[in-house]
Amino acid sequence: MGLNVEINQDALLVRLEGELDLGVTDYLRNSLENMLDQNKIKHLVINLRNVTFIDSSGLGVILGRYNRVSSQGGVVSLVAAQPQVRRVLALSGLLTIMKEYSSEEAALSRVG
């Protein structure tokens, strides 16, 4: 799994790559928590364009960060999920609590 982060004003932009399952949840959770701890961040934008697989373990990491960010008044947005990933997101109900955008720019312009 690959992880690339960028800070855009008070938003953390996270680009994920590869497969999000139990094998990467600890690494992903710790990396995101560290970023949120060390920076003054309100909103979280997660780019899923290069994510090829997600299951409930991967969704759990996203939901955990959603709980943290939204409890502090921030917004979590998802960008460009591939169809098979999107189906899992939709079935989980995550799409009812997070906004979805087709590009990073669109997501960032809403929270910037």
Next chain:
Amino acid sequence: MQVNNHAKLEFQSLPANVAFARVTVAAFASQLDFTLNDLEEIKVAVSEAVANAIVHGYENRTDGTVFISMSIGDLALELKIWDYGVGIPDVKKAMQLTYSTDPERMGLGFVFMQSFMDSLHVDSTPGKGTTVTMVKSAVSKVTV
């Protein structure tokens, strides 16, 4: 179900093996005429069952063994995924949407298995382990 091909897999209860398991099962399943979408669904169901075995069955211990038996019939794939872990005290409760013993896990594992496979059966004995049996039907047999 008349079995035309069968394979068995056993591996250590390590998180890294979740990906190994789903890719292996999908490769075996592709002997049937599944669509790419079907194969993606099988991969999610296998991931959930194996992750449950590791996280709940063996409570994240890495010295357990997870077993998968895969059978191909004329028009269907049958999977049995089992562990010799702690078992589930109340299977009915465990299969409900909001049930999870871990706040970061969503309790969605069984929901995905149920939604993505045509049938799901869970057998569990506390202290002995859990067996998940799932079947997915394929549209038609591959003709080579």
